[in-house]
Amino acid sequence: MTRSVTLSKLDIVYLEKCCADLGVTYGIIICQNMEPDNFLVVHLAKNCEEDVELLQKASEIEDLQGPSSIEDISTQALATQWISACKMCPGTFNVQGVFVTSDKQNIDDDQIFIAGKKMLHDMHILLNQGNNLCASIDEGNMPILFLAYSTASKEAVCKAYTHNTMGGSFASMNCHFLDKPIDWHAFECCYELDNIFPIFDDTQKINIENQFHRAILAIKRSLSESEIFIENGCVDESVSLEEFVTKNRKREVNGNYKATIFLPVKCNQSSEHFVKIRKFKGTIRLSGVISSRIWCNNRNTLGDVQRFMRNDILRSLAARIQVYCDGLTDPHVSNDAIFISEPPRRVFFNLFVDGTMNPIQFSEYIFRGEAPTVAVAQAKQVLDLDISTENIVADMEGLPDEDIFSNISLSNLQKTSTQPIRNSAKYLTRSMYMLSIALTLLVLLFSIWLHYFFP
Structure with a gap:
């Protein structure tokens, strides 16, 4: 069966605009995988990194010239944009x-396609280098779409790239175009996280990124076994979203349907080998609330909604941990060190393309004290979106109480709290000893005075 990709008329308008800006432009394609071989294009974002470099290098009399061919495209800039956008989707x-x-x-x-195949082969290698935590939650063996558009012929051709050691291969795809916008339905939930993961690595220097990766995989296994209720009810995964919306339209609140996640009970009394005692060198504790929000269309099923909800929670957690790991100068930490970190909170913003607002939203992560302008700058650089601070939805997640971190710090110091008490006891004993000597000397002097004046 031939794969297919579906675009809207706004996507074609955006491709035309990209051609008008520079001779050859490139960027990323954000899709929803409708079926194993059917992709729906949600957003196109040209790479803006090279625009900044050109503005810095160009003089007043020079014309801005982008890449003259596909061979001149920066795969490093493309891979960086790809990784950054994964955290925001x-x-x-x-x-x-x-x-x-x-x-x-x-x-x-x-x-074009010979050069495109080489570019995707090089980019695939770059994407798999390093420890990208967001990549660990995504489905593997998915093809990479390569969309080529020419204003000369007003035609778009898309092919599916499959990677292999021989340089990869292209497969043909059918392009479909939508005449009307898609009806999106939003689902949201709050996932409370409070897990402790043991560290069994007994080396002096522990790779903290690998330990976080193990924790994410453990949460992924737990979520895969969870049950997700929608509007406080158990649902049939095979039911289409169009049928569900028709029956539950009156129960929709503020345009968003509510979902609740029930995790499996971990105890299993029927297994006689359930209890295990193992020694470990440390622990990682993940605590907090993750706000999840996804968008689905009528062609999705309720099973898709549940799968997307699990993916969103994992991706949001992985994105926060990735931001923390990116700030480390050295991923190796001592096994007796104590680290307390406040992760960034999640904010949402709408998509605006040519002044038209799309009902779906993307997200970004900002730390305590950072202004929403950080999310505005990231939306422009990564997703080529012109938004303002008024478009930032920053009240989905609240800031954690600062007393939480101080209490954790005090609890870690409880085992050393007896030392100051012991020292104060020694100081008290020494004072009593000196006081007794002083009183003895005073009595002696008083006795000598009585002996000489009252013989």
């Missing part, structure tokens, strides 16, 4: 491919 969507626009070459030129 809700669990419903994935960064699924790359688009290239040109105002000179026709898309039936085989040279």
Whole structure:
């Protein structure tokens, strides 16, 4: 069966605009995987990193010139944009491919796809380098879409790239175009996290990123066994979302349906080998509340809604941990060290393309004390979105109480609290001893005075 990709008319308008800005432009494709072989394009975002470099290098008399061909495209800039966008996408969507626009070459030129195959092969290697925690939650073996658009022929061609050691291969895809916008339905829930994970690594220096990766995989296994209720009821996974919305339209509150996650009971009394005693060198505790919000369309099923909700929670957790790990100068920490960290909170913002607001939202993460302008700058640089601070929804997650961290610090010091008490007892004993000596000397002097004056 031939794979297919569905675009909207706004996507074509955006590709035309990209061609007008520079000769050859490129960027990422964010999709929803409708079926194993059917992809719905949600957002196109050109790479803005090279725009900044060109503005810095260009003089007043020079014309801005972008890449003249696909061979000149920076795969490093593309991979960086890909990784950053993965953290900002809700669990419903994935960064699924790359688009290239040109105002000179026709898309039936085989040279475009030969160069595109090499570019995707190099980028695939870059994406798999390092310890990208967000990549550990996404589905593997998914093809990378390569969309080529030419203003010369007003035609778009998309192919699916599959990676292998021989350089990869392309497969043909059918392009479909939507005449009307898609009806999106929002689902949201709050997931309370309070887990402790043991560290069994007995080396002097522990790789904290690997330990976080183990924790994420453990939470992924737990969520896969969870039960998700929608509007306080158990649902049939095979029911289409269109049928569900028709029956529950009156129960919709503020445009969002509520979901609740019930985790499995971990005890199993029927197993005689359930209890295990093991020694460990340390622990990682993850505590807090994750606000999840996803968007689905009528072609999705309730099973898709549950799967997307699990993906969103995992991706949000992985994104926060990734931000923390990126700030480490050295991923190796001492096994007797104590670290207390406040992760960033999640904020949401709408998509605005050519002044038209899309009902779906993307997210960003800001730390305590950071202004929403940080999310505005990231939306422009990564997703090519012009938004304002008024578009930032920053009240989904509240700031944690500072007393929590101080209480944790005090609890860690409880085992050393007896030492000051012991020292004060020694100081008290020494004072009593000196006082008794002083009183003895005073009595002696008083006795000598009585002996001489009253013989």
